[in-house]
Amino acid sequence: MLEASAEPRPARLPPEQRQVRVVSARSSVRHRLVELWRTRELLVHLTRSDIKVKYKNSALGLLWSMVAPLMQLAIFWLVFGFILKNGYPNFVIFLFAGLIVWNFFQGSLMTSTGIIVERAGIVKKVSFPREILPLSTVGAQIFYFSMQAVALVAVFLILQQSPDWSLIWLLIPAMAALLALAAGFSVLLSAINVKLRDTHHLVEVLLQLWFWLTPIVYPYEKISAKLHEWHIAWLYLANPVTPIVLTFQRVLYPHLVVTSTVTPPPVPPTLPVLPTWAPSTYALLDAALFVIGVALLVIAVAVFGRLEGNFAEEL
Amino acid sequence: MGVPAVEIDHVSKHFRLYNDRHSSLKERIIHPGRSAYADLTALDDVNFSVGAGETVGVMGRNGSGKSTLLKCVCGVLQPTTGKILVRGSLAGLLELGAGFQIELSGRDNIYLNGSMLGLSRKEVDRAFDSIVEFSELGQFIDTQVKFYSSGMYVRLGFAIAVNVDPDILVIDEVLAVGDEQFQAKCLERIRTFQEEGRTILFVSHNADQIRAICDRAVVLSHGAVLADATPGEAVRAFREHLGDVPEGDELAAPNRQLRASKRVEILGVDVVGGAKLHTGDPLNLRVGLWSDAAITAGMVLEIHRLNGELLVRTDPDAEGATIEVPEGECVVTVDAGIFDVLDGAYQVNVGMVGPHGDVIFDWKECAASLEVTYEGRASGMLAMAPRVAVEPRP
Numbered sequence: 267m268l269e270a271s272a273e274p275r276p277a278r279l280p281p282e283q284r285q286v287r288v289v290s291a292r293s294s295v296r297h298r299l300v301e302l303w304r305t306r307e308l309l310v311h312l313t314r315s316d317i318k319v320k321y322k323n324s325a326l327g328l329l330w331s332m333v334a335p336l337m338q339l340a341i342f343w344l345v346f347g348f349i350l351k352n353g354y355p356n357f358v359i360f361l362f363a364g365l366i367v368w369n370f371f372q373g374s375l376m377t378s379t380g381i382i383v384e385r386a387g388i389v390k391k392v393s394f395p396r397e398i399l400p401l402s403t404v405g406a407q408i409f410y411f412s413m414q415a416v417a418l419v420a421v422f423l424i425l426q427q428s429p430d431w432s433l434i435w436l437l438i439p440a441m442a443a444l445l446a447l448a449a450g451f452s453v454l455l456s457a458i459n460v461k462l463r464d465t466h467h468l469v470e471v472l473l474q475l476w477f478w479l480t481p482i483v484y485p486y487e488k489i490s491a492k493l494h495e496w497h498i499a500w501l502y503l504a505n506p507v508t509p510i511v512l513t514f515q516r517v518l519y520p521h522l523v524v525t526s527t528v529t530p531p532p533v534p535p536t537l538p539v540l541p542t543w544a545p546s547t548y549a550l551l552d553a554a555l556f557v558i559g560v561a562l563l564v565i566a567v568a569v570f571g572r573l574e575g576n577f578a579e580e581l
Numbered sequence: 582m583g584v585p586a587v588e589i590d591h592v593s594k595h596f597r598l599y600n601d602r603h604s605s606l607k608e609r610i611i612h613p614g615r616s617a618y619a620d621l622t623a624l625d626d627v628n629f630s631v632g633a634g635e636t637v638g639v640m641g642r643n644g645s646g647k648s649t650l651l652k653c654v655c656g657v658l659q660p661t662t663g664k665i666l667v668r669g670s671l672a673g674l675l676e677l678g679a680g681f682q683i684e685l686s687g688r689d690n691i692y693l694n695g696s697m698l699g700l701s702r703k704e705v706d707r708a709f710d711s712i713v714e715f716s717e718l719g720q721f722i723d724t725q726v727k728f729y730s731s732g733m734y735v736r737l738g739f740a741i742a743v744n745v746d747p748d749i750l751v752i753d754e755v756l757a758v759g760d761e762q763f764q765a766k767c768l769e770r771i772r773t774f775q776e777e778g779r780t781i782l783f784v785s786h787n788a789d790q791i792r793a794i795c796d797r798a799v800v801l802s803h804g805a806v807l808a809d810a811t812p813g814e815a816v817r818a819f820r821e822h823l824g825d826v827p828e829g830d831e832l833a834a835p836n837r838q839l840r841a842s843k844r845v846e847i848l849g850v851d852v853v854g855g856a857k858l859h860t861g862d863p864l865n866l867r868v869g870l871w872s873d874a875a876i877t878a879g880m881v882l883e884i885h886r887l888n889g890e891l892l893v894r895t896d897p898d899a900e901g902a903t904i905e906v907p908e909g910e911c912v913v914t915v916d917a918g919i920f921d922v923l924d925g926a927y928q929v930n931v932g933m934v935g936p937h938g939d940v941i942f943d944w945k946e947c948a949a950s951l952e953v954t955y956e957g958r959a960s961g962m963l964a965m966a967p968r969v970a971v972e973p974r975p
Binding site for chain 2: 389
């Protein structure tokens with residue numbers, strides 16, 4: 267019978283020793299963060315099921331998560347490297363270094379903004395820390411990021427290039443900053459979108475602008491002179507994605523200055539690519555962004571907590 | 582009872598019902614802070630606690646705040662004021678299979694749902710076989726959930742919830758689904774839960790279920806606690822104040838209006854010859870009625886044991902059960918025939934309903950009690966004296 271097949275259950279704690287949970291109008295940010303940490307396993311499950319569901323019933327399955335970014339990469343390379351002939355050698359690696367960061371950021375924000383509304387069914391019926399939903403979309407992006415990283419390695423092998431191995435450690439602070447920022451924005455936007463459904467559309471439009479304000483398809487040094495002339499270099503660098511993109515480019519496209527491939531010898535012009543900062547400057551910038559990202563995440567959780575009470579009536 | 586498992590401490594919940602919600606930015610700008618809304622009080626200073634190991638039923642009409650209360654206990658909603666203390670792990674069954682991803686297989690969903698209910702992967706591994714067995718899905722466990730029949734869906738949902746080994750189980754009317762056999766299985770499982778000393782908070786419309794399962798019941802009306810008493814008392818309060826129909830399910834608004842202009846009132850019920858009976862005695866009742874007009878009405882008798890088990894509920898449309906009630910007061914005699922049960926204490930509910938039972942004029946819970954004594958040596962519920970004889974050979 268049923269009872270016989272089940273293993274013996276662990277002994278029950280007497281009621282006095284059981285964990286107490288309080289449901290009240292407002293819970294502290296600390297409490298919310300602790301709850302999030304306690305339910306991290308659910309985050310893994312939701313992330314996995316998100317990915318599984320997305321490619322279920324498709325013949326190529328997970329390969330699709332590589333096809334779209336590679337197509338985008340091919341188009342940009344064709345337009346800038348081939349048609350416009352910007353003259354940067356191995357431009358595809360430069361592009362890839364920026365795009366892989368951008369795809370992560372954009373993917374996180376785009377899917378997480380609508381996630382609470384999309385999953386209203388479980389939000390209204392099942393109890394769990396709701397921040398998990400936007401965070402799980404970030405989790406799924408980590409997976410897609412790794413898929414693209416595999417493709418990037420293939421590109422390196424095909425072009426017989428290599429990253430700057432001495433600087434490879436810079437990717438760690440950059441990645442940490444990217445994760446924290448994406449998580450912070452995702453949690454914040456997902457909660458706001460419940461109240462103001464325009465957020466979803468607004469984010470879509472703003473991300474387009476944001477993309478072109480980030481030095482992904484053009485090198486930073488190409489515009490830095492103008493920026494300094496207009497005294498808005500600080501404003502340009504205030505874009506939190508920019509330092510992360512620059513770090514990735516610095517590591518993966520290890521040339522501060524390159525020789526143009528377009529103009530023929532004897533005197534091909536040199537093209538500046540990246541700022542001549544010391545590696546520690548990159549590391550510091552990324553570390554600062556990481557701190558900002560974590561702060562944003564804490565604020566986002568606080569805002570989420572305040573808005574959460576109204577989810578039931580807004581959904 | 583010791584330490585309560587759930588303490589509901591002066592909980593109120595207000596909802597804003599927007600008449601025309603301005604949830605887009607444009608509308609917010611055009612009408613700054615001018616969304617008209619009505620304040621709805623779903624819970625009004627609800628205050629009670631559930632002892633560890635206790636089974637408490639929650640009753641109330643649609644919109645009385647039952648579901649809101651349960652959602653607050655589960656943590657799906659936060660109360661506007663007040664707080665709820667939950668001691669121990671809790672599994673909420675607000676809707677069976679609420680967290681299912683229909684694109685995934687039953688197996689994947691067991692893990693996903695289990696972790697939503699707070700289980701670790703290892704704990705799900707341990708419970709997995711019992712879940713599959715209880716849900717009777719067997720070979721379909723690796724089929725995508727979207728291909729499941731609604732019965733399979735519900736079975737899987739319930740199987741996960743009862744196998745997650747919670748200290749506290751919160752159930753919202755989900756037992757109304759599934760076929761009879763599965764319902765019986767669920768009830769049996771709930772009984773096991775009770776024996777294991779777990780706490781259950783249970784919403785049901787079904788008075789019989791409340792009487793049969795719960796140690797205590799709370800009646801909500803317009804978000805406030807109307808009664809917090811033994812199941813029998815609570816069912817009585819529920820029916821007398823809210824006008825439930827005998828079947829235990831709630832019908833919509835028209836009833837309430839008819840009910841408000843009460844036309845027939847049950848003044849009192851007497852057992853002819855006293856409440857003490859012997860097995861095999863006839864049961865005769867005298868019911869005092871008052872009516873504001875001459876009207877046709879049917880009488881319903883319900884007899885149940887003290888533990889809530891229902892013996893009989895009569896049909897008000899049956900021949901002989903319908904009477905022409907005159908205006909003013911009158912006395913109605915009821916000849917219920919031989920009350921052939923073995924010893925025990927019984928309670929009688931009397932209801933006056935309109936033709937076809939669609940209107941309740943009045944309902945009196947526990948209108949009379951009976952005590953039956955039996956001198957014989959038979960056991961069980963029913964008195965039966967079979968005559969045995971040898972058939973002559975042809």
